[in-house]
Amino acid sequence: MAVQAPPAYRRVLLIDDEPGIRRMMSLDLQGEGYEVTTAPNGETGLAAFRRLNPDIVITDLKMPGIDGIELLGRIKLMSPDTEVIVITGHGDMELAIKSLQLDASDFITKPINDEALYVALKRAQDRLALKAELRSYTHELEDKVAEATEKALAVERLAAVGQTVSSLVHSIKNILSGLRGGSYMVEEGIGSLRAEVAGQGLSMVNRNIRRLADLVRDLLTFCKPRTPELSPHLLNDLAAEAVQNLAAEAEERGVRLELDSSSRRAWALVERPAVLDALMNLVSNAVDAAAEVEQGRVTVAVGGRGQEVWISVADNGPGLEPEAAQKIFQGFFSTKGAAGTGLGLMVSQKTACEHGGRVEFENRAPDGAVFCLVLPAIEPPPDGGGANP
Amino acid sequence: MAKKVLVVDDEMDVRTYISTLLESNGFKATVAENGEQGLAKLKEARFDLVTLDVMMPKESGIKLYREMKNDPELSAIPTIIISGLAKKTFLHSQKVLDKFKGQQVPEPDAYIEKPAEPEELLVEVKRLVG
Incomplete structure (x- = not known):
């Protein structure tokens, strides 16, 4: 693809310690329409580079102080896309190769031949134009990818x-x-x-x-997205209430529902009605599962470790089939046929998340399952939980 | 002698409803809770008709239907699909399975979308085995 060098790539910084060369070259380049700034050594050259950010740098290699190789390295570090053309003395082939290894665009030898200089400048301009075009393609591509991603997400x-x-x-x-x-x-x-x-x-x-x-x-x-109104509660009280509320249903289904009275005491910040609903959901699910086996049993216990406390609900039902175990937190998936809305566990999970917790489960198929409502632990309140109803 | 109908549905209420409807109209109904149980009952005894739900845990109605149609002993038993799925969705899934498994399965003898009206179901049952 032929690339026309746009006039934009005509700002040149020329660094050479020989005043004659600076004068002669800058006159030539200006005559060709370039905007030229000159510097007599590496230090001044670097300062000018930082100030002007030119498109192309032409630098002599052998200079006192910061020499051309060091200057080239520093410029490439600051601005990898800047084109740097180096000027070498006759026979400095080793230095010329080193400069190319350091990503110089080109080298020209002294005495400077105008034609060689313009060819080198033209190639540098072409490369700058190519890089700009590539950048624009990349941005366009990124925009297109972002647009496609957005569309895919919408779908x-x-x-x-x-x-x-x-x-x-x-x-x-x-x-x-x-x-x-x-x-x-x-x-x-x-x-x-x-x-x-x-x-x-x-x-x-x-x-x-x-x-x-x-x-x-x-x-x-x-x-309904909502923020729960939290107050400190003893999880053991919530567990006892859930067991009490579902005792009749469990008995009717022939399931022994019990509270593990040896459980440790554990406190958490909860909105009592929401967490009680979430817990009753888990207990009710467990009773349904335990009702499927002879001598069905559900045990509700309270536990805790480190920063977390939990209420666990264990049943001795048939456990979950692998497919069910993968889907139980999805909406409208129910293993209970007519008995389930397929939303209960999702609602319990949502309540747990609103409290900074989660619902975990352990599938012990064919010997049952354990569901745990895990919440962040708090210290017992100084009044011993007087706020509890 | 009363015609024997196997009612396969995971919903207890639907099983009770359809079997009561059939028994009240002179048929003999047997129930199964899922495809797996349904297939076992089909192998145990001879049935004149099967009513089959599609979305059931353990083994779906889609699978049982294909098993029946690929079994020379069972393929001739008329089948009514009673499902919450739209008929075209059921037929589409069968076509996909036909392609995937390389075996052509015929369309069911009747298809009723839930909730099944008693009169509609009786008309189809009588048409097929009355």
């Missing part, structure tokens, strides 16, 4: 929205199926005078109304 966001909506639709269709089935059974039971069928139908309707209410509540909790 990904849309896909995530699409997936969420389609999962939500699936959950709602399942609930509708339960409601439709329930209403059919009520009608059928009444029509055929079979009270047990009507009763079963009514239970189905009620169960699916509860599922819909749970789904709406979980969706609202999940969609």
Whole structure:
């Protein structure tokens, strides 16, 4: 590709300790349209370079003080793109090669031949133009990559929205199926005078109304970004309350739900209702899992180490299948069929994150699973937690 | 003799609903909770019809449907898919699997999107085995 040297690359700094050469060369170069600044030695040359930032430097190699090689090194360090043409004495081939190794653009020998000088200058200008063009291509490419990345992210966001909506639709269709089935059974039971069928139908309707209410509540909790109102609470109290609230449900399902009374005492800053909901979610999941086996058992315990405290919920259910273990924190994934909204664990995880914590799990399939609500620990408050309700 | 229908769905309410609907209309219903259980029941006894959900844990309806259609003993049993998935999504996934596995599987005999209306389901059941 032929590159025309634009007039912009005509600012030249000429450094030579011989006044005659400086005068003669600067006159020649000015006559050719270059803007020339001269310097009599390396030190002055460097100062001029810093001040003027010229496009091209022409420097003699042999000078007292900072010589041409050192000057070349320093200039390349400051500004790798500056073109530096070195002037060598006749027979200084070794120095000339060294300067090329230090990334000099070219060398010309004394006595200076005008034609050789202009060819060297023209090549330096071409290289400057090429570098500028390359920079502009690179910027353009970077802009294009950034634009494409932005577009890809937008597509990904849309896909995530699409997936969420389609999962939500699936959950709602399942609930509708339960409601439709329930209403059919009520009608059928009444029509055929079979009270047990009507009763079963009514239970189905009620169960699916509860599922819909749970789904709406979980969706609202999940969609609402919020900062919890924190106060110090004893996690052991929260654990005991969750166990107490779910004791009847566990008994009905034939699951032994117990609180590990040997647990250590652990304090954390929490918004009590939110964390209690998150914890009850974990306990309720564990009861569902334990109900699948003979002599189902769920144990809730409190623990802590270093800066963290936790409430663990262990069940002796069947544990999680590998596929389920990967998906459980995704929205609308439920291993519980009709019993789950597929949002509960995500909501618990969100609550934990809002408290600076997380939900962890250990899959012990086929011998159960342990879920832990982990929170940052605090020291017991001096009043012994009088703020607790 | 009453025609035997296998109802495969992971949702207990749907199993109860469809089996009650079928039994109230003179059919004999047997239930299974997932594809794996469904296949086991199909191998144990002879059925005249299968109603099959698609998205189920353990083994999906898509897999069971393909297993049935590739098994000479089971391929002739009429099948009604009852799913929350749109029919075209189900058919698309089957086409993709056809290509991927290099085996052509026929379209189901009937497809009903959830929630299944009792009249709609009965019409299809009677059409296929009535």
